[in-house]
Amino acid sequence: MEEKEKVLLNNEALSKEDFEKKKKELEEQVGVKVVKISEGKYKTRLQG
Structure with a gap:
């Protein structure tokens, strides 16, 4: 099984696809x- 590249978002390991989806949701x-x-x-x- 191939090891997929992981991205850390707030110390949570996500796949590239999950990260892009989560990033889009957060930025909305x-x-x-x-x-x-x-x-x-x-x-x-947080901006403000």
Whole structure:
């Protein structure tokens, strides 16, 4: 079985597809932004 690349969003390991879906959902919310911390690591930030 091939190991898929994982992306960390708020310390939760997600596949690339799940990350893109979750990122889109989060960014649709008012005042929420997904920011890149380092390669493959992202965090959500509240704007306001």
